[in-house]
Amino acid sequence: MIYDIAWSRYRHAVQVFGGRKMYKVLSLIALGVATPAAAASQTVYDTSLYALNVGASPADPAYARTVDAGNGTVTYSTGARVSAPSAFDTWQQSDVGGLGVVGITKDFAHDGNGSLVFGGTNAGSKADLVYYLSSPELLDSFGGASYDWYRSSVSGTASYLVPSLRILLTNNGQFGSLIFEPIYQGTVVTDDQWTHSDYNFQSQVWNSNGKLTNPTGNYTNSLFDWAIANPNAVVVGFSTGSGSGWSNNFAGAVDNISWRFGEVNTSSFNFEVAGVPEPTQWALMIGGFGVVGAISRRRRRAVAAA
Template identity: 40%
Template sequence: MIRLSMMMGRTAAWVACLVLGLGAAVQAGTVDVYSNNVGGDAVVGASPTVAIGSSGWYYSDVRVGGTAGIDSTFARSGNGSVLFQGDASAGSYKADVSYSTGESLGKLSDLSSFSYDWYRSAASTNNGIQAPSLRLLLGVDGVYKGALVFEPYYSLTTPGDVATDTWVHSNIFDPNMYLWSNKDLPFQEQFNHDIAFWKSEIGNYDILGVSSGIGSGWYGTSIAAVDNIHFGFGEGPGTTYNFEVGAVPEPASVVSFLIAGGFGLAGAAYRRRRAR
């Protein structure tokens, strides 16, 4: 019994270390969001909102001609990213990925970091100034009021087409990074307001979600991707969402499996020793 207790104790300690390791990975500020399917996803136009596991992320507003899905075509920080495609034959298309918990993520005034990595393929035939956008979805008392939209083109120091066939990191808190507003938000169709301006003007608005995507008024073929969408509040480090191909067990499932398997092996070893 002493040997069994020692073996079970070692297994429990190993599992505990794994749990602590998993917790540390999340606390470090990076969360891996895995595709629903092992080989990657492809949600095609006119599809309903599709949850990406239980991550809080969704394929959303994918309209006719648009496609969104985590796959390995333009892998960024690992084996994947979110791939967006728009089909020119369908006219104006749209495809987004969005994050929401069903409640306020925090006040706009408390937002302290907001960034993403984006990619535009040179094979795209849509207007050369168009690249995946990044949005803050704002509301008051739970009612959606509109989005603050970042499009890379409006923050170029030299006007022209955006970069192609290379990953670009855009940090909305850097100088000369501008967001425009839509729907019921003030100062619409003004493209020279940075995040500090918006925090001072409508800082009391709630951030109901975050989204990124292509389309709405775009024509021609679009092939683009995003990864490492990051946001944070206050003095915390914030969270970076890294999109990866292939499902992995939830941490709780992993721990349950290891506990069951680990103790089972320990018991089997003990029984073999007694049988000798």
């Protein structure tokens, strides 16, 4: 159901942005070809994320839950999730519910003053950040991806669970994803430590909704195996997130997400909290301070000489 909703939201994004872009996207998916997007390396600030109501209490409809009338207990469902409005070429919250949270904060700062933080309190907690491509690419043109991830020692869920990185795909009209998790690469998870992971055709990945042709065993195939079994698969986006069935609480983070198609068409994203000048801005400011100081010194000398 989650992936059906995601596919519906992607189609809605195509319709919203309509016109030539709609024709381009539909043509790319129909013909199985893609026009490479311009290479991009950018900072994503907390202020650029949509103000999302994720449900502050059980009285809030956005707080995903179901009530067992038989014994009065409350369980946390995977439905009733909230997402930001559909958009292309920008990071946006997706499928946030059950007291799952996602945001750019200073809690686990990395490579700057912030990072993309995920949290949850129970098995129903879920939170993702998604990026839809306005120009889809064939899966076989995928050149690789990477991200940095962090798991806090306050987490009570299974020790191998950390935020995943997913390739979002269409395949013969169906929407699915290939999910990269460090545990299936043999990576040892160390709490309170940032770890870098690379996602390539040798990586062990899996699909959770059955919309892709399964090569053999779902958790034992490489991305290469999936690409061979699904020759018409087209990459329509990427996502990262945590939760959905993760018992107990979780706290962690992601930063420095990147991917490429071909050899040089690379996109990379660093997540930061707004309000702190970038290094280039610091350089300009320091240079400006130097100019002001020089002018001030010349004025003092001129006054003394008079």
